[in-house]
Amino acid sequence: MTLLEVELQKMKSEIISMWDLVISQLNKAQQSLVSFDKDIALEVIANEKRVNGMELKIDRDGESIIALFNPVAIDLRFVLAMLKINYNLERTGDIAKGIAKCIVNSDQPFDEKLLHDTQILIMFEEATDMLEDVLESFRNEDTKIARTIFKRDKFLDEINKKIDLNVAEYIRANPTNIEQSLYIHSSIRKIERAGDQAKNIAEEIIFYVEAKVLKHTSKKNIEE
Amino acid sequence: MAKLDAEKVNVYYGDHHIIKDVNLSIQENTVTAFIGPSGCGKSTFLRLLNRMNDYIENFKKTGDILIDGGDIYDKKVRVEDLRKRVGMVFQKPNPFPKSIYENVVYGLRIQGIKDKSKLDAVVENSLKKVALWGEVKDKLQQSALALSGGQQQRLCIARTLAVEPTIILMDEPASALDPISSAKIEDLISELKENFTIIIVTHNMQQASRVSDKTAFFYLGELVEFGDTDQIFTKPVKELTQNYITGRFG
Numbered sequence: 001m002t003l004l005e006v007e008l009q010k011m012k013s014e015i016i017s018m019w020d021l022v023i024s025q026l027n028k029a030q031q032s033l034v035s036f037d038k039d040i041a042l043e044v045i046a047n048e049k050r051v052n053g054m055e056l057k058i059d060r061d062g063e064s065i066i067a068l069f070n071p072v073a074i075d076l077r078f079v080l081a082m083l084k085i086n087y088n089l090e091r092t093g094d095i096a097k098g099i100a101k102c103i104v105n106s107d108q109p110f111d112e113k114l115l116h117d118t119q120i121l122i123m124f125e126e127a128t129d130m131l132e133d134v135l136e137s138f139r140n141e142d143t144k145i146a147r148t149i150f151k152r153d154k155f156l157d158e159i160n161k162k163i164d165l166n167v168a169e170y171i172r173a174n175p176t177n178i179e180q181s182l183y184i185h186s187s188i189r190k191i192e193r194a195g196d197q198a199k200n201i202a203e204e205i206i207f208y209v210e211a212k213v214l215k216h217t218s219k220k221n222i223e224e
Numbered sequence: 225m226a227k228l229d230a231e232k233v234n235v236y237y238g239d240h241h242i243i244k245d246v247n248l249s250i251q252e253n254t255v256t257a258f259i260g261p262s263g264c265g266k267s268t269f270l271r272l273l274n275r276m277n278d279y280i281e282n283f284k285k286t287g288d289i290l291i292d293g294g295d296i297y298d299k300k301v302r303v304e305d306l307r308k309r310v311g312m313v314f315q316k317p318n319p320f321p322k323s324i325y326e327n328v329v330y331g332l333r334i335q336g337i338k339d340k341s342k343l344d345a346v347v348e349n350s351l352k353k354v355a356l357w358g359e360v361k362d363k364l365q366q367s368a369l370a371l372s373g374g375q376q377q378r379l380c381i382a383r384t385l386a387v388e389p390t391i392i393l394m395d396e397p398a399s400a401l402d403p404i405s406s407a408k409i410e411d412l413i414s415e416l417k418e419n420f421t422i423i424i425v426t427h428n429m430q431q432a433s434r435v436s437d438k439t440a441f442f443y444l445g446e447l448v449e450f451g452d453t454d455q456i457f458t459k460p461v462k463e464l465t466q467n468y469i470t471g472r473f474g
Contacts, residue, residue, distance in 0.1 A: 002471045070430050072457045073466050121333035 004069045011061050011082055015089070018054040020136045021047065021091045025096035026194065030124040032100060033187075036092055036109035036131035040217060044100035058086040074208070081208035085138075088197040088204075092131065095190045095197075102183035118166050118184050119159050123191045130198040134205065141209045149202035156195035163188045191208060225293060227252040227421045228273065228391065233287035235268055236444075237280065244445040246287075250438070252390075255413055255422045257432035260442035261473065266425050269442065270393050273423065274310040275303050291391065308335075309382035315396040317376035319368035319383075324351075324360050327368045329377055331387035350382040354412055354423050374405020381412065385420075392416065394424040398431065401440065410435050429469055433457045441465045 001009075025044050032039045032040035065071060071079055103110075115121055137145035151175050167185045171178055203214045228250040235243035241387050243265045246345045250256050271277045272289060275296065289296050296306050308331070328347045329337075337343065347364065351357035356378045358375040360371070368379055377397060384392060384458050394413070410436035413422055413435045432439055432453065439456040441464075449456060449465040460466045467473050 004471060071434070072429065073460055075470050076458065220426050 004065070004071060004075060005159070007061070007065050007069065008075060008078055010067065011058065011079070014054065014058055015082055015085060016135070018058065018086070018089050019033050019053065019083075019131070019138075020052070021051055022093045023035050023131050024133070025051065025093055026128045026131065029096040029103070030121070030128065033110060033124070034104075034121065035117070036103065036107065038104055040199045041100040041103040041203070045097050047105070048093055048097040051090055055086055056092040057081070058082065062086070074211075077208045077211060081204040084204050088200045092194050092197045095194045098190050099187045102187055106180060106183055108180075108192040110184065110187045111174070111177055112127065114170055114174070114180060114184055116162065117170055118188060120184055120188055120191070123156055123159050123188060123195075126152060127191050127194040127198065130195060131201075134198050134201045137202065138205050141205075143209050146202040146205045149199055153195045156192050160188060160192035226250060227254075227292065228423075229288075229290040229293075230269075230272075231288045233285065233289060235265070235272065235277070236282070236284040238282035242445050243272070248440060248447060248450060252421050252425065253417055254418070254438060255417050255424065255436045256438040256440060257328060257436035258423065258425045258442060259429065259432050259442050259468070260426075260448075260471070261468070262427075264442040265445040266440075266442045267395055267424045269426050270395055273391070273393055274312055274313070277305065291338055304463060305327065307389075309389050310393060311387065311389035312393045312395070313377070313381050313384055313397045315381050318375055319371070319376050319379055319458050321367065323365045324371070324379060325364040325366050326387050327383050330383060346387075347388050350386045351379075351383045353399050353416070354382045355408065356377040356382060360388055372405070374401050374408060377401060377405065377409060377446070378412065381409075381416075389420065391421045391423065394402050394422065396426055397424065399427065406431070416466075429457075441468060443468070 025047055028040050028044050032038065032044065062079050065079050066076075069075075097139055130149055134149055137143065137149075163185060169183050171181050174181070206212055206214055226249040230246055230248040232240065233243055233246045233248075245324060246269065247446060251410075258270060259380075268277065272285065272297075273291075277283050277285070285297065291306075291309065295301070296310075320330060322330070325347055326333075328350050329343045331341060332346060348361075348380075351360060356375060359375060360366075360414045368376065377400075381392075381397075398409040401409065410431060413424065416422060417437075424432075424436065436453045438450065439453045440447055441456065441460075445466060449460060449462045451461070455461075456465060457469060460469065
């Protein structure tokens with residue numbers, strides 16, 4: 001193994017650790033939403049600092065690899081993709097923290113009907129699954145899995161589109177529960193963005209493995 | 225029309241098949257880098273282009289090498305004339321043990337040019353083209369051997385330019401130089417491209433990627449991949465090319 005390969009392996013391990021942590025952050029945010037366990041939500045908020053620390057470390061490592069090893073071809077694409085995935089994961093970590101803050105700020109458990117009507121738990125589940133699947137795609141350099149993410153992001157977009165109507169309807173029926181409704185509204189927006197981050201990561205994996213740039217391309221081209 | 229075309233070129237040294245069926249087309253005013261591991265045939269191929277292999281024992285070539293559409297191995301072509309059109313710079317600076325001035329005009333004197341004002345003008349122009357004029361204009365009669373390695377190499381390039389070639393071949397021209405001299409040679413290559421077609425053999429991948437427009441990767445005498453340098457170093461088509469440029473070889 002060349003020195004560069006050793007460094008790239010280290011970087012891969014670091015980003016997988018960060019990825020695992022961010023998935024756990026999303027899972028815990030969902031868990032605390034359902035169980036209204038503020039301790040778990042506070043743990044998510046505290047762990048965000050770890051995510052930030054990992055982001056800084058991976059950024060520094062990427063800078064060093066480019067400066068010291070002058071990677072080319074697949075190695076260069078790998079480092080460039082890692083730097084972008086690093087950013088996407090950090091943003092996803094922020095999203096988990098943002099939702100956890102809503103839970104901490106809420107003074108009573110979330111109404112099950114509100115959770116059901118807005119489909120927030122389905123979205124949460126899907127966004128977390130997407131992040132897990134792109135991780136599997138990354139581990140195995142399997143771009144077929146990465147390509148499945150784009151459709152699934154559309155699914156999240158569809159739920160998100162209905163959120164104004166769904167929340168407004170709930171508020172009309174439950175006018176005393178406005179605060180919680182707004183928290184859920186804001187959280188759904190955040191989860192939709194987590195889906196976007198997973199989609200961005202899928203694009204980076206395809207770029208790194210296949211040298212294809214899928215940003216700003218049509219859905220048809222992406223799925224080919 | 226391409227400046228240089230190689231068509232089904234094979235080279236043998238006795239029983240050794242050194243270059244295998246190489247087809248290559250090089251456009252005018254471009255820099256082309258030949259890369260590949262030692263013994264891959266890149267220097268042999270480079271030396272074919274100004275017939276430096278002709279005197280090697282048991283050398284045999286098949287296929288055609290055309291410059292400006294003309295076969296340079298045609299019997300009517302005089303090697304001396306060819307080398308006026310195709311200059312060469314070597315790995316180790318090789319100034320003659322003469323003055324700086326005499327080094328530059330050496331080729332012209334062989335051609336029988338004696339007009340001092342013409343020779344003076346060529347010396348000044350050639351040294352200016354290699355950015356050496358400012359450093360040596362007051363000591364043109366001093367020995368070229370007193371110059372630094374980097375200056376000697378630029379002097380050798382000036383000597384090549386003095387006979388007004390259209391193609392310049394460079395066989396690892398910066399590998400014996402320190403990083404600053406090496407950077408000057410690289411800058412020079414990109415400036416010379418405006419007026420010359422340059423072909424460079426280098427083991428330094430970063431140098432190849434910095435200075436060249438096109439890159440040709442040779443392996444075991446075959447031209448594995450030839451394309452835009454940007455493409456070769458970001459998304460090579462052949463796995464062998466990727467393995468070589470990323471250092472995962474053998």
